[in-house]
Amino acid sequence: MSRNTTPIAAITGGNRLFDCALASLGLADDFSRTVLGDVFRHIGSSPMEATADELGVMLPEIERRMRLALPYDAAAAALGKLRHLLLSWEE
Numbered sequence: 001m002s003r004n005t006t007p008i009a010a011i012t013g014g015n016r017l018f019d020c021a022l023a024s025l026g027l028a029d030d031f032s033r034t035v036l037g038d039v040f041r042h043i044g045s046s047p048m049e050a051t052a053d054e055l056g057v058m059l060p061e062i063e064r065r066m067r068l069a070l071p072y073d074a075a076a077a078a079l080g081k082l083r084h085l086l087l088s089w090e091e
Contacts, residue, residue: 014047017089021055024085025078027070035065052089059083 014022014037022032037047039058045051062082066075 015050017052017055018047018050020085020089021050021082024081026081027074027078031069035062035069039065052086052091055082055086059086 018036018040021036022029025032033047039061040047040050040054042061043054043058045054059079059082063075063079066078069075070078
């Protein structure tokens, strides 16, 4: 018997900052949603309630997780884009 699955996007839908952060990474959507969504939940927040302050505090953890899963150059490029977004973010 087959079971329907729930798309990751439905599980980790987020606010504008979260969606912009995903887009800025330039990586596979499912991977980015999983990593960022898990990090926000780890600190007791959620993708729907994500703030720039929370994202800034969690950058080291995001970097750690990405460096475990990606080649160095790909992780460094994605993290650079994420930092640029964070520094230029206006509510």
